[in-house]
Amino acid sequence: MAEQFEPRIVAFLCKWCSSAGSDLAGVSRMQYPPNVIPITVMCSGSVSPLYIFDAFNKGADGVLVSGCHPGDCHYIKGNYYARRRIAIVKKLLDFIGLEPERFQMSWVSAAEGKKYTQIISDFVEELKPLGPQTKLRRNI
Amino acid sequence: MDKILLKKALPQWVKKLQTYRIYAPAKDEDIWTYEAVNTPEDIDLEFLITALSPKKIIFPQREVYFEFNKDDNDNPDIKETIPEDEPTIVFGVRPCDAKALTLTDLVFGGDFEDVYYWKRRNQTILVGLACNTPPSTNCFCLSVEGSPHSKEGLDILLTDLGDKYYVESLTKNGVKLLNLAKNLFTPPKAGDKKDLQKIHAESEKKIKKQIKNLKKVPPKLKGMWDSSFWDEEAMSCLRCGICTYMCPTCHCFDINDEVHSHTPLTGKRIRTWDTCQFPDFTMHSSGHNPRPDKASRLRQRIMHKFQYFVERYQNYQCTGCGRCITNCPVGIDIIEVLDKVRDYGP
């Protein structure tokens, strides 16, 4: 039997909420797929579109940007900026023909360990039928 | 060896050449490019001028020097990647572009021979097409010691005589290609030779652009290093790489290690085109840039082509194809610049 495809997800998690949320999932021993490479950033608003393109370029099958719920940002409004920017990135990736499922954004608070595991499980399930991401992967 | 080939017999000839990889001009919307030929019927030599010259086949924009990786014991492992054996024919080479290759030959030859370049160069046969009418409004080959029916650098020169080509095979390789389809070629009649001479003579008259007294330019350039002339001329320059990347004679390159994976380490050392028009071309690691502005970069382009190269190789590094003029987004015209240089100062 062929080995099942296990997608690799690069997740940019804000330090104050989503990263803490993923920690909570961990210390609470919640089970979720081990397909995520988490990268803690200070704020979802600090995720440059270049990081996202670069993650795909370096071979990510999916990219997740996750931050605090609106109103909860440690820096007051970073997640609002992120919301706008990510909306545009999503449209652009869609326009050039990348599968829209491959790029996601979520709000995960420090208390939402459960939600975090759910988001990752769903994401992994959605990516599996798509197979490896080769479109933007570096090929030199 | 001179022969005649009927135009309708061209695909049959190409079919006999199937052991070669064949490139010919193909139209992509508004531009012509050299593309690999899969079906001989597709060859269309009614083209004008290609966007990029056949330089891109002999000196591709990206050349892999070698692949590297580290084995389990951390020992480096290097694999040389010389271009494969792939005998190639390029159809529809304009005389200016063929001449340009004789100039890059000088650069990649000489004391140190560039193996990558020569591997491709030696296995490529160039089938030229004389320009009965100038393929671009900016042609000026006559001014730089070229001609619309120049044989320099070519293996075969075709001249369009209406429903047939006058075929001049100029090298051993050229003769070899003709011999692969002997029955298609007939000896020229007396009238054909006359037609050929007439067409060649007329084609020269049709070239409107010229630089008068170009030989005055190189000595003049010598005294113009510090001139404010360059600031004036470069005002409209955008610092893009079009003029040099499209140029059939420009040959500057950059070498980079492109890493695929850090653990385990794998990657390739790669040569890519580079251009004197980019600010990072001359950037020193100290942070000093000896050519800090666009004026000094325009000066470099002109001086390289019409002074340094002339001193070193006794040739202008320009074949008058006109691509830099046609494609410049702000209309910088090398003919105009050279005219001004010639008439500059006392």
Add this chain to the structure above:
Amino acid sequence: MVNVEDLRKEAKRILKEGKVKYVIGYERGQNGLMPKPAFIKDPEDVDRLIWNPTCVHNLTKFLVDEKKRKAGEKKPDERPVGIVVKGCDSRAIIVLLQEKYINREDVHILGISCEQTGVIDEKKLANKLKGKKAENIELDEKGNFVISVQGGTIKVPAEELLAERCLECRANYPVVYDLLLGDKTKKKVEEPFKSLEKMESLSEKERWAFWTEQLAKCIRCYACRSVCPMCYCDECVVDTINFAVTADTTASEKAGKIKWVEKSPVPSENFVYHMVRAMHLAGRCIDCGECERVCPLDIPLRFLNKKLEKEAKELFGYDAGFDPDEPSLVSSFKDEDPEDFIR
């Protein structure tokens, strides 16, 4: 109708009075019909200035040049620069003002209205002429371009020759100016994003195939970046060496510089470059179409920017280049910004 004499008169006046350092405008190119940028310093040279439907260039890039040049001078001439702009170009000035890249007093704007037409597309013209050489091109009262060629004239309805962006133009006269020539009647454009429809109707697979084919052609001459007035970064992500390297930069800092894009012009790297550029122009691109015009390999780059222009308008009601006091697209937000895509 725009009378070029009025433009020359004003240029002469401001040069003579010493109000401006020089005037950036259009002059006849060496190379037949198409004009080239002109930099007029001497009031006696103003007759070189021209205006006609071939004046396609967006000259505002030279304001960026001027600023960079001034930064390198010990005692810069602080006088403004005169510049000839069309409607679209003036929107670029608005964005530069909005981003505080230039100040209003740095520039003396000679605005020209395109009235009910626009500028021609060089390639469309070449296809119409079929090898003939055009000597002059003018607009007649009925909205036709009259092209003078050797031994006669050719009449072509304006729409057939106008640049794509002019057919979707939303600023047919300058938004900001010190002098305006021509009529200030808004041109009616029913569908400002019509050119995108075909692309958007394609399937995801077809779109991917389209862009792969197009971007594979890219030779990374960076003409699209070089011509763009919004691409004024001192340091661009695609450059191999950091512009900001100084004598104080340490070796480890240099070695640590991230290489976002490899120099190999292969699709995967070209995609990163063009996507980053598109993102960087989101909410800033004013659709002057220069990137597409200058591309020597005819890559339809305008689509990328146009798409994001459309999304900015539809998602956030944002229009670049109309109001210098408005906060920019990505440095602002509204509570009601869409978030239906967020989990």
